[in-house]
Amino acid sequence: GSEATVVVTGGAGFIGSHTVELLLQRGYRVRVLDNFSTGHRHNLPNSENLEIFADDIRDHEALRTALRGATACLHLAAQVSVQCSIEAPAESATHNVVGLINVLDAAADQKVPRVVYASSAAVYGDPQQLPLTETAATVPISPYGLDKLVDEQYARLFMRLHPLSTMGLRYFNVYGPRQDPRSPYSGVISKFLDVVARGESPKIYGDGLQTRDFVYVQDIAAANVAALESRETGVLNVASGNAVDLLSVVDTLAALTGRPITPRHYPPRDGDIRDSRADITQLRTRLGMCPQWALADGLRQLLPQP
Template identity: 55%
Template sequence: MGNDDKCILVTGGAGFIGSHTVELLLASGYSVRVLDNFSSGHIDNLPQHEHLDIVQGDIRDQEQVNAVMQGATHCLHLAAQVSVSRSVEDPCDSATHNILGALNVMHAAAQAKVSKLVYASSAAVYGAPSQLPLTEASALAPLSPYGLEKWVDERYAALLASLHGLPSLGLRYFNVYGPRQDPRSPYAGVVARFIDRMLAHQAPIIFGDGTQSRDFIYVGDVARANLTALFSTHCGICNVATGQQIDLLDLIDLLSRSTGCTLPAQHLPAKAEDIRHSYGDPHRLAEWLSLTPQWTMDEGLGELIHHCRQTMTDDERPPLTVNA
């Protein structure tokens, strides 16, 4: 079976991670079907391509999910409510997306007997780590409904593997950044928010003292992991991480050099659901998927800053005399 004989269903394919993965799948010769409700994804993120079919719909609609799953040989499930803070504010709504919606996709994939289901989990399942780096065997103690929902998804995937023989691989993404991450969205990551403010010559905002650290991984490396996972024989759970950490103050120093904005950060109180330090062990990523992240932090930030500058409107551009 060649690449053109495979049809990949990507839920949430118009989103940040999804659109990068769709582009890579198409470039690799696969046919792709996207299911997206466009609540946070954008149609403009997707290319016009003869092997791309776009369906507007919602993973919470079981009949629609069953319909789009028909004919799919593989499924990449990325559609989700991805804001940690929103899951805290409205856990019931978050669970309809991240548990019931995910279960619709998993059950439909099992019934359609897809060759492989790959789904987005998160480093949020670990909670506040007692030991670093985090391995797939580390204790799980999520601090937010979002993290708990992703843990429940992992348990459902394991159960459906036992009940129906559904081959699945859950990818625990760490802090993904890159182009198309909307900095104005409540779903935006800290990198996009910092860059958005600094390009407008506004002080970046930090919740807490800024010494908290994260494992940032570029979206291009995540797209490669998604594609490889779809055709891997491995099932279970895998971290998608670099194995390196950087604190937010050092991140702002890097961005200051790239954006020219040297305003000191504005500090606000830390959020209760925020984790102090986190970075992942990428050994399984290398062993199972033969992948090591290719993008350095400098390279990835450069791509994101270039993208942000290209998409700024004239009203958003700061006057040229700001730093004079």
């Protein structure tokens, strides 16, 4: 819709910038609110339909201004490092919990009817049964996971208190262009590509047989837009629905580059879970979304193009 305006908090970041691009392609006006602590202006395109607010989600007044007259808000801004959340849990919660409360509060105040926000597979903690359905037990094992679980409860509460519809998206292991490989919270795939590009050996913590549900950022962007356009509420897994172990990721990379890659093994990382995989039935039925990117296709996009 050409007159529809979407506010994207954290819009200059990894997932945010891909979603902003897609929203602009679909004809939306977009306002990015980002404090640029980890986001970058160069992640964003130049467009007359894009406005940038260099503000923090902990600033009420800035949020109200950005949300004035908007049709919907996609809230992605967060402190996304699990490790940082363990080292500084109170600081994490000011971004991840108080930040979301501020967004919901400003949306209610400005009568913005729809808020979609980033939750995480981290709400499940160490999975007891796979694949994970949305009704699985939520027992977070990090302050980050608990922040996101509390976010889901605030979103549900705000729907009772205000005429507001919300949806939380539980992202699994997201990878793709613009995920900074040097940052502490970057995912394993970005790290592998970075070292392989420099001709070094990827590090594997443990035996490499741990599995993850890797989902390409383009699929995440598509899910974000579908959720903004939907009236469904509650929470939803956003993933590929497939589990892949790290040795297979290395094998796929070797096949794509045509060069052998020998990983170096290190002791398992503290607090790691062994396996993760989402049931994405609800993503299909409630959002009509079907992930498009197989792992090999996503990895190919990340390699230097011939």
